[in-house]
Amino acid sequence: MKKAIGSTPDHGLRCQPMNMAFTDGRLNPMPELRLVIPTGSIVAQATDGNEAGMCHSILICAPFVAVIPVGAQLATVADNDPNGWVIALKPGVLGRFSQVAFDAVPKWSRFWDPFLREAADTLAALHHADLIDAACADAFADVVSVHIALRYGHCAGAAEPDMPLTRQMLTRIQAFVHEHIAETILVEQLAVLVHMSASNFARVFKTATGNPPHLYVTLERVKFARTMLCQQTPPLVEVGARAGFQTQQHFTEVFHRYTGVTPRAFRLAHRNAGG
Structure with a gap:
């Protein structure tokens, strides 16, 4: 990947290439959820343990995507090169209707969503052409957040x-x-x-x-x-x-x-x- 996407004082860094998301701790404290979108043959594993001693673990590979809690740890399986995107889903930037829905988005979900895969492909194309910046990344994160909220959140019922x-x-x-x-x-x-x-x-x-x-x-x-x-x-x-x-x-x-x-x-x- 060419470079990290810069942050802004208001929104912060909310969209990263996957290989940078593995090492950039700035992404972790802000959002409530993260969307993991692997590309190519990458197999990512997200794990997390809680105070009760229970451990969650999920494997994600294309064409699937996953929603994971912010505290989950990401790693690759078999030392694969981590290609793809990690998008921080920050409900505070959404409208009131979508914020209500966002509260009910299930954590630790894995699904195949053609819209999200198209979004990842577009992000990759923009990044390789060196056309993506913080504002563009934030716009994508907003659109994806609304999509997740409306499709899988409270109002989906x-x-x-x-x-x-x-x-x-x-x-x-x-x-x-x-x-x-x-x-x-x-x-x-x-x-x-x-x-x-x-x-x-x-x-x-x-x-x-x-x-x-x-x-x-x-x-x-x-x-x-x-x-x-x-x-x-x-x-x-x-x-x-x-x-x-x-x-x-x-x-x-x-x-x-x-x-x-x-x-x-x-x-x-x-x-x-x-x-």
Whole structure:
């Protein structure tokens, strides 16, 4: 990484490349949460112990991200070079509505969030081009903080007008799909999460999202595969398997159907664009 992002008297340093966040103690006393966004093949481990003797530990690798308490210690697994971003989530810079939601954001959470991965990619591109400064970093931190608060915080349980499924239910379904993306996912499994019959769930889910459950799962598999193709360099057959496709042929057909290109062509285009 080229250089650290400077701090300001009002906000302080709230967004850092991961390798600097491992050694820069100035980040630790300020925020209440930190968002860890590893890139490439980095595997980070966050650990923390409390006064009761209980210890929390979580492993984070792309394409997943994690929310951890400010006091947690970060380290790499197998001495990997720590590439990625650590964003301090400071609720004091948010609006009143988001501050209320932020109080309920769960600590020690790991999830796959395409928006946050896109934000990390944009941050990396700006940093490598030497275009990022404290104001830009703070702006990103604010946007990410609001996103986390609204998506995973207290107000995520608010029901949309005339919607049978609440945001909290939809988030629960999304979390289950992301956690089990490599496995077979049945409509019946999703229906159980929100205490509905499979037929009723399929109907209200399509009303709420515009897509039937099986198409939603398929599109999430494609998104996950796209993220892997951009972030890492495993064999294509491994990408397909980790995204939940049963065969390489099925992976290629479905990926081409919804993106317009094959997985191999998508990877080559992304490499060329990055080079």
